[in-house]
Amino acid sequence: MASINSNFLKLKAGYLFPEIARRVKAFSDANPDKAARIIRCGIGDVTEPLPAAVRNAMHEAIDEMGVRESFKGYGPEQGYEFLRQAIVDHEFAGLGISADEVFISDGSKCDTGNILDIFGKGNVIAITDPVYPVYVDTNVMAGNTGDADEKGAYAGLVYLPCNAENGFVADLPQERVDLVYLCFPNNPTGAVATRAQLEAWVNYAKENDTVIFFDAAYQAFVQDPTVPKSIFEIEGAKDVAIEFRSFSKNGGFTGVRCAYVVIPKTVSGKAEDGTRVPLHQLWSRRHSTKFNGASYPVQKGAAAIFSEQGQAEVKALVEHYMGNAKLLVAAAKSAGLAVFGGENAPYVWVGCPAGMTSWDMFDKMLGEAQVVITPGSGFGAAGEGWFRISAFNSRANVEEVCRRLHVVLG
Numbered sequence: 517m518a519s520i521n522s523n524f525l526k527l528k529a530g531y532l533f534p535e536i537a538r539r540v541k542a543f544s545d546a547n548p549d550k551a552a553r554i555i556r557c558g559i560g561d562v563t564e565p566l567p568a569a570v571r572n573a574m575h576e577a578i579d580e581m582g583v584r585e586s587f588k589g590y591g592p593e594q595g596y597e598f599l600r601q602a603i604v605d606h607e608f609a610g611l612g613i614s615a616d617e618v619f620i621s622d623g624s625k626c627d628t629g630n631i632l633d634i635f636g637k638g639n640v641i642a643i644t645d646p647v648y649p650v651y652v653d654t655n656v657m658a659g660n661t662g663d664a665d666e667k668g669a670y671a672g673l674v675y676l677p678c679n680a681e682n683g684f685v686a687d688l689p690q691e692r693v694d695l696v697y698l699c700f701p702n703n704p705t706g707a708v709a710t711r712a713q714l715e716a717w718v719n720y721a722k723e724n725d726t727v728i729f730f731d732a733a734y735q736a737f738v739q740d741p742t743v744p745k746s747i748f749e750i751e752g753a754k755d756v757a758i759e760f761r762s763f764s765k766n767g768g769f770t771g772v773r774c775a776y777v778v779i780p781k782t783v784s785g786k787a788e789d790g791t792r793v794p795l796h797q798l799w800s801r802r803h804s805t806k807f808n809g810a811s812y813p814v815q816k817g818a819a820a821i822f823s824e825q826g827q828a829e830v831k832a833l834v835e836h837y838m839g840n841a842k843l844l845v846a847a848a849k850s851a852g853l854a855v856f857g858g859e860n861a862p863y864v865w866v867g868c869p870a871g872m873t874s875w876d877m878f879d880k881m882l883g884e885a886q887v888v889i890t891p892g893s894g895f896g897a898a899g900e901g902w903f904r905i906s907a908f909n910s911r912a913n914v915e916e917v918c919r920r921l922h923v924v925l926g
Contacts, residue, residue: 523659528668532649532894533559536878543882553886555913555920557906560703560863562768564836564910566817567829570767573820577813588812593804595620595776599815602822603776607761611748617780617796619803620810620818622773624733624762628697629654630806631729631758631777634798635785639694642674644686646704646892646899648731651697667897677898678705684856684865685709688716692724698747699731701738704895704904705865706841706857708743714750721756727783727795728757733775736766736834738860754780758795765837765862765908766830767821774810774818837862840914841907847918848905851925862907865892869925877903885920 536558544551580586594600600615621627629650641660643651652670655661662671669675674693676686684707689696698717700709709717721728730747738745747757762775769775779799784792810818820826845858854867868877874891881887881903890906892899907914 521657521659523657523661526656526661526663526670527653528664532890535894536888536890539878540882540888550886554882554888555886555909555917556888557909557914557917558888558890558904560765560906560908562765562770562833562837562908563913564768564833566768566772567821567826567833569820569823569826569829570817574813574817577816581812591809591812591815593807593809594618594800595809596812596815596819599819600776602819606822608746608748608778611746612754613748613778613780617778619777619779619799620815621775621777621803621807622810623764624731624760624775625650627760627775627777628729628731629657630802631760631799632658632660633802633806634795635695636788640674640692641672642676642689642693642696644678644697644699644702645669645675645897646678646895646902647697648699648703649895651729652896668893669897675896675898678702678707679898680854680856680867683707685713688720693726695727695729696721697729697731699733701734701861702857702863703731703734703861704863704890704892704899705902706859706861706863707865708738708740708860711742711744711750714744714747714753718747718750718753718756722752725786726756727785728753730757730759732759733762734765734861735761736830737838737862739838740860743860748778748780754782756783758783763818763821766834767818767826768833769814769818772814772817774814836911837907840909840911843914843918844905844907847921851921853925858907864905864907866903866905868892868901868903874900874903880924881921885917885924887917887920 600618603618604615664670678684678686684705735745747753747759759778763769779796781794781796784794787793841858844864845855848855848866856865858864874893878891881889890904892902
């Protein structure tokens with residue numbers, strides 16, 4: 517009989533968002549008269565159409581695929597040069613990043629999980645709490661943890677609590693760690709790290725020979741010009757950090773799928789014999805072996821984001837979603853709830869009313885208001901007592917959510 521990867525059996529229940537979908541379906545089936553009223557503010561999925569610049573570029577690419585002379589078969593696994601260079605020119609100008617340090621993929625969710633392929637066993641791994649569940653679950657699957665306790669915390673991981681007292685920005689570890697996951701602007705809390713805080717993280721990484729996984733999927737939503745959008749804005753980060761970015765939220769690519777990883781050639785890890793090995797070459801080898809590259813039409817569409825028209829349309833999308841966030845922040849505050857996020861990120865992190873758990877709040881909002889939120893405990897033990905509202909929606913839906921929030925909690 518074929519044996520299985522028993523690490524999967526350590527995973528707690530279902531992945532958060534399928535579990536939310538299951539509960540919403542159960543409610544809809546039991547209350548068909550209310551199903552049509554449901555407004556989903558749980559999963560961070562965009563709602564507005566793809567920018568015209570993107571659509572036009574993809575149409576042109578499809579036309580190219582219909583002509584023998586311009587047809588494209590397998591492309592370079594690492595991504596087409598036109599997209600990699602556009603990313604460097606527009607997102608990392610002056611930061612010393614070269615186009616061959618950018619790897620195009622089909623999503624940051626995949627990348628943040630797949631990156632573990634190039635790291636060995638026995639690394640001490642730190643994650644913030646609350647945290648994007650993929651970081652934890654993929655480490656469990658890879659065998660980097662022990663079992664979970666009654667609160668869902670896995671043995672072998674170093675948890676860095678984020679709370680109202682530290683502004684939901686984790687303090688530096690008290691011990692030495694090999695790998696640390698940082699996400700700014702943060703999912704789920706919407707918190708951002710200041711330049712000084714990121715400098716402290718880079719200094720820690722250099723002193724402790726730590727690699728930082730910096731998830732910047734929401735960098736386009738930063739409104740404060742003093743907040744760094746890339747870890748590579750910090751001196752020394754090119755020696756210790758890998759950055760993950762996505763076109764999903766700023767360009768509306770959640771259903772199109774395109775993202776990228778930046779791995780400077782100067783960041784390295786240690787082989788079993790103690791020699792230093794550039795992580796860039798390991799990821800390039802892994803990428804070429806397990807991935808055939810994002811499709812040509814998708815990459816052409818992604819490149820169009822950096823055109824003058826594309827930049828204007830993306831700016832309008834960001835303004836739309838951040839306008840939604842502003843309304844949600846105001847509504848939650850007027851209901852007397854504690855609120856974080858929503859200023860530099862499309863997520864609003866809200867404290868539950870006294871005495872309610874995060875899943876209690878989920879049930880209350882679904883049952884009484886037909887609004888789907890995300891319970892904070894689904895992001896880790898430190899998320900208990902909080903819930904996340906996504907600003908990815910139409911303006912009309914967000915205005916209605918604000919009204920219903922007042923009815924339920926006013």
